[in-house]
Amino acid sequence: MDIPPFTVTLKNPDIPVRIRQYPISLEGRMRLKPEIDRLVSKGLLESCMSPFNTPILPVKKPDGTYRLVHDLREISKRTVARFPVVANPYTLLSNLGPNNCWYSVIDLKDAFWACPLAESSRDYFAFEWEDPETHRRQQLRWTVLPQGFTESPNLFGQALEQILQDYKTRPGVTLVQYVDDLLLAGEREDDVRKESIKLLNFLGLKGLKVSKAKLQFVEEEVKYLGHYLSKGEKRIDPERVKGILALPPPKNKRQIRQLLGLVGYCRQWIENYSSKVKFFYQKLSQEGLMKWTREDEESLKRIQQDLIQAPVLSLPDFKRPFYLFINTDNGTAYGVLTQDWAGKKKPVGYLSKLLDPVSKGWPTCLQAVVACALLTEEAHKITFNSKLKVLSPHNIRGILQQKADKWITDSRLLKYEGILLDSPKLTLEMTGLQNPAQFLYGEPDEKELAHNCMTTIEEQTKIRPDLEEEELETGERLFVDGSSRVIEGKRVSGYAIIGGPELEVIESGPLNKTWSAQACELYAVLRALERLKDKEGTIYTDSKYAFGVVHTFGKIWEERGLMNSQGKDLIHQELIKRVLIALRKPKKIAVVHLRGHQRGIDLEVEETMQQIRRPRKPL
Structure with a gap:
């Protein structure tokens, strides 16, 4: 091809890769000789004296001839790789329409050898060769991109893509490229035939050769990238x-x-x-x-x-809406992308992704939010942001608008809302269907299977059903805080509880100086709970961590054996265990989270929290 030579960059090029040649039998060298002589005569190989050397070996092909294989693994490891821009075969065929009936597949022969290699990079690709007839030993090196080199597919694919920018297909015919494999698809046999001949001539003029044995010329079913393609499937x-x-x-x-x-x-x-x-x-x-x-x-x-038993998948039709059913199972988001054809749902592809360790620890309904966001992004790779209806057994919109902020960080919440709520071409729908098979082949009685996500989240996260987040009308009021800070050059940790008619400090004390502020805050809540045993009362804390242990994460952690989502022991494990036990002791209990300078709260409460936050000297 008439393109600038490619340059290869190695890490530590001053330290050459030197690997001795493997022993090759006389028969192997005799079989390789015609091929090496041919490559030398065509200028693809040339003599050299290089500090680099990597081995070659003969590999027998099905037709009985031998292929030259150059072991370039060590060179590939040392190569500073360019960012790969090779098309993704996972989504590449989405470009084909469902109405194409005729196809041609063109496999370029020795495609990498059409790309010249810069003089400064050729020494990296040297190997030792002993002629079996003359017994002359010499080094040869490639003048073109060698096969077996990690960068060759990426570099050739980019070069061919640039060349094909000058090639225009006729209306009704689509051209798809994956490295050195080309596909033409169209609705009319005559159009595909003419376009195939035109493309073959174009490639020939650019110095590229086609494998006649692998050519699939104007057929109704072809094999491409490990798939069989026929009309719309x-x-x-x-x-x-x-x-x-x-x-x-x-x-x-x-x-x-x-x-x-x-x-x-x-x-x-x-x-x-x-x-x-x-x-x-x-x-x-x-x-x-x-x-x-x-x-x-x-x-x-x-x-x-x-x-x-793999099903036949439909090729996407961007003129029709898409339907994506999603659910979760054992820490996995899974679903099926479909389109309606003649009143039936036909699968376009099955999608699945593992949930991240953090979201695996969330209630099932919140995991569904993450699943919908993950698989919607995957579906967009196939649908190219066409109209999409996302169906799930969970009320995704309601969860995002009512319950998500307690569990999901602001950055995550913003991301999920952007994917699921802010797209004008995406709609969310709750369904009683539970798995892709039901979605594709039949619908159950949705009244029996539907559930209330808000109630389910409460049930999955509450240690006791009467645990409140807002102040009780009756009972004691206790204000708690804990801290760990450096005072006069020494780290001190402690806690305090304010209560009683006069809102005075009714309990305080030092804690282990190695404790973190979170541990101190949690201990303060623990002591307040223990004081309210068999009583009614409200505990106020400005610790989001302690509030989360009580209302959000505690029950799930308890059911998991006080381990995190990676299966490791929780930090403050014993303290958390004591808090969860103490939560069950009061007759009625509310634990309220107060943010600093929160609007709309009782002035007396605000002043009390300000008092308890004031720095204290070591107790």
């Missing part, structure tokens, strides 16, 4: 599924990564993919030797069965 290549089924159970982490890569390419066909492959990632995170168990084998068989 795509399905998994059966050979890809057979390859996955034929793999033996993985024995090490490298084989698990290989299996994950193969299965992950098919994730759009697998319902709740992220949950089903979670056990793979658990294996990868384990230390020491990997052990493959019977349970792992059963989990793998379920994934294999999903691939065998």
